Amino acid sequence: MHPNRDEPNPPTSPKKGLVEVLTDNRVTRSVIRHGYPDTNRNRALVVFSNFFLHIHPVKARVRAIAFPRTFYLGGLSAVMFFILVVTGLLLMFYYHPSSPRAYEDMKDLRFVVSAGVFLRNLHRWSAHAMVALVFLHMVRVFYAGAYRPPREFNWVLGVVLFLLTVLLSYTGYLLPWDQLAYWAVTVGTRMAQATPVIGDEISFLMLGGHSVDSNTLVRFFVLHCVLLPTVLTVVLAVHIWRVRKDGGIYIPPDERDETLRPGGEDTVSNEVVVAPNAEDEELQ
Amino acid sequence: MKSNLKPEFEVVEGTDARQVPVRLLVVQEEARPAVELQDEPVVMTFPHLFVRELIALVAASLFIVVISLLFDAPLEELANPQKTPNPAKAPWYFLGLQELLHYYPPVISGVVLPGLVVTALAVIPYFNVNVQRTPFWATHKPQKIVGVLVATGVVTLIFYITGAHPIWPLIGPTWLIGLCMLLPVLVRADLRVLRWVETRSLAFWIFTWFLVAAVVMSVIGVFFRGPAWSFTLPWVDGIY
Ligand code: HEM
Numbered sequence: 280m281h282p283n284r285d286e287p288n289p290p291t292s293p294k295k296g297l298v299e300v301l302t303d304n305r306v307t308r309s310v311i312r313h314g315y316p317d318t319n320r321n322r323a324l325v326v327f328s329n330f331f332l333h334i335h336p337v338k339a340r341v342r343a344i345a346f347p348r349t350f351y352l353g354g355l356s357a358v359m360f361f362i363l364v365v366t367g368l369l370l371m372f373y374y375h376p377s378s379p380r381a382y383e384d385m386k387d388l389r390f391v392v393s394a395g396v397f398l399r400n401l402h403r404w405s406a407h408a409m410v411a412l413v414f415l416h417m418v419r420v421f422y423a424g425a426y427r428p429p430r431e432f433n434w435v436l437g438v439v440l441f442l443l444t445v446l447l448s449y450t451g452y453l454l455p456w457d458q459l460a461y462w463a464v465t466v467g468t469r470m471a472q473a474t475p476v477i478g479d480e481i482s483f484l485m486l487g488g489h490s491v492d493s494n495t496l497v498r499f500f501v502l503h504c505v506l507l508p509t510v511l512t513v514v515l516a517v518h519i520w521r522v523r524k525d526g527g528i529y530i531p532p533d534e535r536d537e538t539l540r541p542g543g544e545d546t547v548s549n550e551v552v553v554a555p556n557a558e559d560e561e562l563q
Numbered sequence: 564m565k566s567n568l569k570p571e572f573e574v575v576e577g578t579d580a581r582q583v584p585v586r587l588l589v590v591q592e593e594a595r596p597a598v599e600l601q602d603e604p605v606v607m608t609f610p611h612l613f614v615r616e617l618i619a620l621v622a623a624s625l626f627i628v629v630i631s632l633l634f635d636a637p638l639e640e641l642a643n644p645q646k647t648p649n650p651a652k653a654p655w656y657f658l659g660l661q662e663l664l665h666y667y668p669p670v671i672s673g674v675v676l677p678g679l680v681v682t683a684l685a686v687i688p689y690f691n692v693n694v695q696r697t698p699f700w701a702t703h704k705p706q707k708i709v710g711v712l713v714a715t716g717v718v719t720l721i722f723y724i725t726g727a728h729p730i731w732p733l734i735g736p737t738w739l740i741g742l743c744m745l746l747p748v749l750v751r752a753d754l755r756v757l758r759w760v761e762t763r764s765l766a767f768w769i770f771t772w773f774l775v776a777a778v779v780m781s782v783i784g785v786f787f788r789g790p791a792w793s794f795t796l797p798w799v800d801g802i803y
Contacts, residue, residue, distance in 0.1 A: 316609055325609040332613070338605040339612045351619045358623045382641045389638065400631035408627065410656050421687070421770055424696060431688030438685045445656060452654050461642035462651035466661065470673025478674075490644065546604045 319547065334519055336527070338547060343528040348423075352416035353522075356444075357515065359409035364508065366402040374454070376500035378493040381456035406448050413444045425529035433521040436514055443511045450503035456496060464499075465491050649790045650803055658784030659777050665792050666726035680773070687766075696764040700747060708748055715741035732783055736775040744768055 301307065302315060313324035323337040342348065373392055374384050388395035417437060420426060426434035453464040468491065472482040487494030522528070606612075653661050663672035700707065718737045722730040742749075747761035789795035789803045 319607060322607045322609040332609075335608045335612060337608055339608045341604040341606055344606075344612050344615060346615075351615075354616060354619055355623050358620050359627075362624065362627060379641055385638050396635055397631055399636050400634065401627060403636035404630045404634070405627045407655075408623075414656075417684075418774065422767075426688040427696075428688070434688050435685050438681065441684075442681065448656070449654060455638060456642045457637075458639040458642060458646070458648055459637055461644070462648055463653050466651050466653045467657060470660070470664070470669050473669030474674045475670060491642075492644075547607055 334523065336523065340527065340530070341546065342530055342534075348530075349528060350415075350419060352412055352419050353519075356409055356412045356416055357519075359405045359412060360511070360515070362405040363402060363409065366398055366405070367504065367508075369398055370402055371504060376454070376496050378456060378496060381454060381496060385455045385457065406451060410444055410448050413441055417441060423529055424531060427529075430521075430525045430529065433518060433525055436518045436521065439514055440511065440518060443507055443514065447503060447507045447511065450499040450507065453491070453496065453499045454503060461491060464495070650788060650792055652784075652788075652803065655781065655785050658788075659780035662732070662780045662784035662788070666728055666730050683773075687770075690766075696766055698762040699744065699765050699768065700761050704748070708745065711741055711744050732779050733776050736772060736779055739775065740768055740772040 295303065298315065302311075312328055313321045316322045316325050325332065326335055326337045327333050370388075373388055373395070375381060385399070388399050392398070420434065420437065449464070449467060453460045468482055468485055471485060472478045474481055483489065485495070485498065486492070487498050652658060660672060660677060663676060666672070667676070715737055719734050722733045722737070743760060747757050750757060786797040786802055787794055789800055795801075795803065
């Protein structure tokens with residue numbers, strides 16, 4: 280039997296380097312089952328033995344991952360969402376959804392909390408960036424024609440994600456409880472009030488009363504910090520899963536062959552690979 | 564890649580899992596790039612795609628960090644229901660709609676039109692005109708010239724008559740798109756741009772029209788509207 284690089288080295292082996300000490304032990308191996316990713320077999324295992332990374336196939340089409348194909352707009356929207364979740368959780372440590380305490384908390388963030396302004400800025404600017412990036416992503420998908428079958432339902436999920444993003448941004452806009460927040464939200468709710476027949480009911484449901492007040496603040500807080508982010512996370516998970524299920528990033532079948540440039544020396548063969556268990560033979 | 568070979572096995576569909584212990588590989592008809600694209604150059608996801616994703620992640624995060632170090636999020640006085648600012652503006656992504664409010668009653672601009680736009684977006688993939696995407700000028704050229712002119716005229720008329728004021732910010736983009744569509748008919752030169760314009764589909768033009776209109780309305784709402792929604796110049800009066 281030839282020495283298997285995925286088994287911990289026998290105790291008699293020569294001195295281990297730091298990488299081996301950290302990776303070649305029972306504890307690490309219980310978490311990460313494959314060896315150092317310097318073979319194609321282990322590189323494949325990196326992808327499909329990791330819960331988070333297995334949204335990707337083991338091999339990627341060179342044309343699909345080229346920057347001008349997607350401008351990574353969907354991915355960048357997701358990055359913004361991630362920054363928003365992290366900074367949003369930190370902001371919640373300092374925030375009370377009540378009037379006028381909410382506004383005082385904004386002042387505290389500016390003058391009392393260490394790096395409080397920076398934290399608020401990160402959340403604010405990435406929120407604006409997310410709205411813009413999601414919209415641009417939609418525009419990109421349209422012009423690529425990537426909404427056509429079999430991707431039509433993923434486009435619909437996208438429209439839902441776009442609405443959720445705007446609603447998240449809008450509900451968050453009220454939370455600082457300053458003049459800007461108050462009147463921007465008032466303008467928006469007056470529009471909803473104009474709905475025929477059920478306008479007043481919708482407005483009452485949104486506001487928790489007849490005008491924007493501290494009841495509204497609590498409602499928007501719960502929507503912004505709990506309900507909408509949870510729903511968005513679930514829909515986003517389905518959306519990204521569907522990208523793969525629908526055949527990966529769309530490449531028009533009539534795209535000219537010159538764009539089919541070779542992918543350099545790292546190009547690998549495109550055989551279908553059957554998911555191996557750790558004991559399967561090498562795939563190099 | 565349809566094969567005419569009859570499958571050599573029997574396909575049994577049952578409900579008892581023990582009765583049908585044979586596994587079946589299902590490849591969805593329209594979604595099978597790994598099977599279909601034999602000559603497609605591929606690379607290992609690790610490291611090639613992950614490196615790209617990492618760069619995108621770090622670059623985007625750095626960008627937000629730099630912006631956050633340079634510019635502070637706005638904070639005005641405490642909310643005061645008694646003191647209405649003039650103008651009271653919604654967040655920027657709603658200012659296109661708020662600009663519409665200047666022309667139509669709230670039912671139309673705040674409920675009907677946004678509702679129509681969202682519905683139209685959601686059903687895009689279910690319309691044949693979108694799915695086929697044939698070049699607009701491929702067939703029926705004379706009829707289509709008339710069609711474009713009539714459509715542009717009718718839309719102009721609607722935007723001229725129905726609003727509280729003629730909606731120039733929507734009439735402008737309408738004519739812009741109409742003229743772009745007619746460009747290959749009007750200009751008879753052998754240019755690459757013209758050939759590109761000529762091969763665009765109807766879906767392309769409708770979406771582009773919507774996009775230009777939305778951008779124009781939003782830019783006006785953000786930069787060119789001041790007290791009582793009056794027209795202001797940002798370089799003279801500043802941005803409200
Ligand atoms: C929270 C917002 C969203 C996130 C985080 C997101 C994320 C992603 C990601 C990561 C991809 C992979 C390819 C790429 O980056 O372009 C993708 C693809 C796709 N997205 Fe989104 N998306 C969002 C919103 C939308 C919207 C608003 C639409 C359209 C209305 C949409 C429709 C699609 C479609 C059809 C694909 C498949 C594209 C293809 O196969 O080329 N998504 N999305």
